[in-house]
Amino acid sequence: MKFLAYAARRLAASLPTLLILLAGLFVLLQFAPGDTVDALMAQAGGGDAVMAAELRRFYGLDLSVPERLAAYLWRLVRLDLGFSAIYNKPVATVILERLTPTLLLMASSLSLAFAAGMVLGVLAARRVNGWPDTVISTLGLIFYATPSFWFGLMGIVVFAVKLAWLPPGGYGTVGAGYAGLRLMLDIAWHLILPTVTLALIFLAIYLRIMRAAMLEVLNLDFVRAARAKGLSETRVLVRHVLRNALLPMVTLIGLQAGTMLGGSVVVESVFSLPGLGRLAYESVVQRDLNTLLGIVFVSAILVIVVNFVVDLLYAKLDPRITATG
Amino acid sequence: MQIGRRDLLAGAAVAAALPGALRAQEQPRRGGTVTVHMGSEQRILNGSLRASTGVYVVAAKMQEPLVELDGEGRPVPMLAVAWQSAPDGLTHTFRLRQGVRWHDGKPFTSADVQYTAMEMWKKHLNYGTALQLYLQAVDTPDPHTAVFRYSRPMPQDLLLRAMVDLGYISPKHVFEGTNVLENPANTAPVGTGPFRFVQYERGQFIIADRNPDYWNAGYPYLDRIVWRFITDKAAATAAMEAGQVQLSPYSSLPLADMDRLRKDPRFIVSTRGNEGNAVTNTVEFNCRRDFFKDVRVRRAICHALDVDFFCENFLYGFGKRGTGPIPSSSPDFYTPGMPQYEFDRRKAERLLDEAGFRRGAGGVRFRVRLLPAPWGEDIALWATFIQQSLQPIGIPVEIVRRDAAGFLTAVYRDHDFDLATGWHQYRNDPAVSTTVWYRSGSPPGSPWTNQFGWQSDEVDRLIDDAASELDPARRKAKYAEFTRKVLEEVPVWMAIERQFISVTSARLRNHHNTPRWPSSHWSDLWIAS
Amino acid sequence: MAAFRRYLRSPAPVLGLVLLMAVIAMALCADLVFPRDPLALAGRPLQWPGTNPRFWLGTDGSGRDIAAQIFHGARVSLLIGVVATAIAIALGIAIGAVAGFYGGGVDTVLMRVTEAFQTLPNFILLLVLVAVFGSDIVTVTVSIGAVSWPAPARLTRAEVLSLRNREFVLACRTLGMGDLRLILGEILPNALPPVIVYASVVMAVAILLESALAFLGLSDPNVASWGNLIGTGRTVIRSEWYVSAIPGVAILVTVLAVSLVGQGLNDALNPRLKERT
């Protein structure tokens, strides 16, 4: 109960900033040239002034900015994200449809980056300044420095077109009608390349942090004490060093949830994934204010939730910290 | 007549024609799925509400217009079986096909035509609202007759040609009494066509299955059509090469890839079947600017652009020098021998000097801001080419990149541009979408209308007269006159004439056999084994 | 000096420095080597590198000399990187220092704002800013700077937070030193090294962000940035992959150089880490 109350409190503490953020974005977007009707006419290939006026009335764009902002905030207070101009659906529905691929992509990329970063970081720290360290660190830097869209496109060319090992894009085999495990495997199959692409830069970061944290912890007294106990190197590493070195890694997850969502814009567009990132990009281009703000809202909630989970995880890993304290 | 001449790509045409001859003996095969590449997604998939190739390429398989074009580019029956016009051009009577049922089983009647025309075409359909401005009423003397009554003469050929695009019928019983724009059927079409809507996953795909009760018995051949949304062009090419997509219409792949794929025997890369959708790359002048007020400056700009070089080197030959607002692929209205602006840099400089814009400090005459429309790779290339071509004659160009909404607002509402470039899409008849680029009086904010600060009473009159001229020959003559006039004045220069390019799997049969094939019904399309 | 010697002790940072120098040299001598406008039509588009001796790195889809664009692009990309980083770091330091030093309500408010910015995916915010204010080079650079400040702010805050109760700061306080002098004279000089090291990360990210913008066709087309070249190469990536590969490598090398230098700085300024190796 205490836990739930804590969760609620955390959320409540973030709400005011969230509202200000949304209002700020709303106002900012008013300065954008053109509105959703212009975007719609561009898409439809033409239209006249009567039609435009009709559409503006339909989407409520004929009201003044303060009126619309007030209406928007009032809706938000009632947890109504509004109606999407592009999709002709409530924003909540649109976002829900797009949430799963992005969540899957982010979760798998994060897991990959975390796991691989951890393993490589440990290997590098074990042989610090030796050749495995040099190779791993250099590789990390190269991963870090590679533009993700470039890696993604090259991945498609090599693995989908030349080798035909993986699908070139999409979120599942269209119309295959798979269900259950088969469906999951199919989606996983399609997500391999995007996951690797998105994970790369984060992998590099995790690797770097893990290496540094390992070096830091390896130097601490209790590691010396553990060795003085006559523990084998593996046990020292696994039981004493690793768990402590993981703490900064865990913190990093929380910090990067937002960045990762930003990175998925490009990756989703390269791999034709129907996710939130691409939706955000499209709604900027289409001036679909409600959808964009809805995404910001959801991503903020997402980041808050991730940070919340990270806190819990942290408390689990580090008994000195209590999640409720 | 149209099919004969149009392939700019002689090689590809021959490659396509030869198997075609052999194909004549092939027996159409039933079944199979064709997957189509879609570069972007539409908000509304209803041809009665949105006139756009992006809509037709999906919706036209489920929804049908009253008339369609045949292989020769002539209007042929679809939902209408016959038509007849009063000599004064004020009433047009359509006999409707009998025994046609909507996908939900309800019969198709003249009430549907009446509802669609009055509530959708006239009120919401882009270009339709202008076309049907003088439509008074649609009478329904019986369930299979619809009589269109106009308050001003409507040329029959204009109506029929326009209706190929602007004549899609929606079911009255689905839309009546609802908010038309919000109706769920707009993204899950209910029509009379050969395929039935199955599923639409936003951002991913649309599926339509064979309609077993299609009025044209025996058709369609395919079991299923899948449209996949792949926004990244390079990724789309990869999907085609990986065999996941069989058809990419409307120039949706990178030019370089289309050029590469045309040497690949697995694909047919051609503009065939897109003759009805000619596109021109424009150079749009803001004639409010001091320098563009002077027609000599506008002409100088045209002379400074080496269109042939551009087409050959940048467009891989997928395009040719434009000759005027009416493309050469529209023989009913096209008149050759109009004044042209050949590439002549010295002449351009001379014109500029004459107009008083001599080179100043640093050899600069004046600076301009160029807004390229954000659609199409060729526009970006063309904008860069304009920049590169005007610099040497003393006009430095700053390219201002805007997204779609930003571009339309800046150019067509705020007139915040010196030069703009985009596409003009010709829609079978100059009155539908072409003359609005020249006719004055469009309110600010209407895209693809005359927002160039240029006005000519003579041209306005010619446009209005031609639109209600009933005699085809005289109409053509009026358009010739119009063409000559706007070519002399060049408020907008239709610099390059192009047709959309389709990339098709070589296994498909009966494709691209009408002038607007990607937008047509595909009921005879089949897959060879 | 001691830090500099420590810096030069291991090979990786030296390599980074050499690479960075090379990029800077490219930027400096661009006008000498390629005096023509790098965006001018130079020849037939899409000539492969090596096929025409005039264009040893080939031409792009608009017939522009890629080598010239790489040289001139070094200038633009470095400028974008440096200016955006300067903006982000300056903003971050100001906000972080004030929040960390004063704590309490000021800190809460500033950190809430920072968190809000961090919950908003920075690339999406960047898209919005560019959509609203246009994509000329100044807007792009300022926008990149404006979305990159939260991390330096948090870092500065953490440093200031740990420094403000350090005994030497307390000592100055007992001397009766004012807040501004405390922050600028005593705390910041000691808080800066990790922030400066982090600047290399910000700069790398700034260059990558610009290239991602260009990939989506949202960067300034009137300058020869590497990102733009990648953007124009996007459509020909399947056949003329070199158009985007060459600037891609340039970005990779620069980001690599900046990161190596940053890591070297980190090791040099943080001798504790060095001792144990």
Add this chain to the structure above:
Amino acid sequence: MSGLLSIRDLSVRLPRGADRSHALIGVSLDLAPNEILCLVGESGSGKSLTAAAIMGLLPGPQVFAEKGAILFEGRDLLRLSEAEMRAIRGARIGMIFQEPMTALNPVLPVGRQIEEVLEEHTAMTRAERVGRVLALLEEVRIPDPASAARAHPHELSGGQRQRAMIAMALALNPRLLIADEPTTALDVTTQKHILGLIRELQRSHGTGVLFITHDFGVVAEIADRVAVMQHGRVVEQGAAEQVLNRPSHPYTRALIAAVPTLAHSPRGRDFPCAPVLAVRNLSKTYRAAGLFARRRTVHAVKDVSFDLHRGETLGIVGESGSGKSTVARCLVRLLDPDGGSMVVDGLDMAALSRARLRREARRVQMVFQDPFASLNPRRTAGDLVAQGPMLHGVPREEAQARAAELFRLVGLDPAAMSRLPHEFSGGQRQRIGLARALAMRPTVLVADEPVSALDVSVQAQVLRLLRDLRDRLSLSIVFITHDLRVAAELCDRIAVMHEGEIVEHGPTAEVFAAPRHDYTRTLMDSIPGRTWTPPALEPA
């Protein structure tokens, strides 16, 4: 050799680039079973590295035993393989560390960490191990062993943590126990218990103990034999009684001479009636803000009152958490007191506004504990000293001149003014800190543990300097310390603080001779080696 451990001519090499080539040079030590050998030396003498060499845990490949032998139970540890060494560590040789908080893994329960030793070295079942852990914790007399085993290190007190460490080190009844400054981080009262415990366990198990310390009090308390180290060499070795009372090596003599004596000789001075500092009912309460936990309030300082006269030194003594540092910080207004007054020369410092306080800052100045942390590493020593006066309007030239003067006063060469803090030794830095405070010509000087981070010999020098300056300049000093020996050495009067309150207050000699309060008595009893009075030696 019947000895348990015999180190023969051990030399340990340092990596290139270090300040010297060897950390240990020709070290020879002998330790018999059932004996406590104290290894004494100041920081950098190589005593901890000796321990590391025995454990085979020298840091990294560049620090290695160049020559010599470490014979343990007849085997040369330097020649054993890593696996053989591992079998000895923890089983045959146990080790306890200085700071139990960092020597215990913060994320594992204490019991698990003790159990690990058994897990690694024995074939005991889980249940047996758990039983043994409880028995061990019982043996080191941790209250409630079962819950202590489940607790994480941070949930135990410092003393309990060190007991747990001892339990861990003695889990397998090793023949040799290495204790590396095991009580340095602890309060005196706790230290007393831990020393008692080590002694007792050593006796009952017959263990040989190598006890590393810098504190001669501790040596006097526990050692059978003593070895004194300096710069990597053993300079003197012998029976405790002999080394402590009749040291032969000049270095040993100097060290012992530097140990403050408890026998206080009161200066017998009278102080003028009007105090320069009058503190009345000073209170400071901390509020721990937790999101959920109800706000806890900690009374760090409760109703503290005292006077300080001109030229007088008041020692405030107490253990950690007693509130003595809070008092110090309130005096210079680094903390704002919640109540009470602090009148300096008629001005209540507690009531001043921030701006006013800044102007009046010179009245009370502070010398900080940590000579490394209290000087901005980026400013030259001269700047640091001149900074204060310049802030208050003294022109740069004059401030620099005054700084040079102060440098001479505290025994530094004014030529060193342009150097940065890290170029000075700890003692020198503390002199800079002092000069810096004096540059303001304060009415009251607050010294917060100014010598506790220093080695004994340096500590003695700094104390001598303080005493000297006090007498010459008539400084009024509030001297905060945990070290009763230091307090006895310097202070005219002593205030003993416990749990935020002054429990006893009086002239130093009186308090030491006849403590009235129970707590004071406990404190006095806990002074290590209180029965040993360092012999009066002339520093050689």
